[in-house]
């Protein structure tokens with residue numbers, strides 16, 4: 001199992017824990033005199049949820065960057081980017097006739 005797959009699974013499990021904590025919080029709000037710490041219960045899964053969520057967010061951008069770096073120009077054997085701007089010589093976007 002790859003690291004990114006494990007991160008996705010963690011994000012899913014944490015989202016479940018977060019949802020349960022929010023439900024517990026709402027339940028506690030209905031009961032007078034319930035302890036205040038229940039309100040902070042949702043923060044415990046929320047922080048790693050944010051970390052794994054940011055990782056999942058940058059994953060496609062990171063993959064695109066790696067793929068572009070691994071792609072070689074058949075003429076120059078230099079790496080070139082298939083998307084976005086590139087200042088390197090041999091990049092598709094910067095090739096001029098002649």
Ligand code: HEM
Nearest residue numbers: 008011012015016018019046049050052053054056057058
């Ligand atoms: C805290 C900030 C959060 C960030 C930055 C974040 C970000 C993301 C990203 C980038 C994805 C992947 C989307 C994709 O690949 O199409 C994702 C998936 C998901 N997120 Fe979050 N998320 C956050 C919080 C939450 C919360 C609060 C919940 C629910 C309580 C949640 C539930 C999910 C679920 C169920 C998935 C699908 C996971 C899977 O592929 O199985 N996320 N999230």
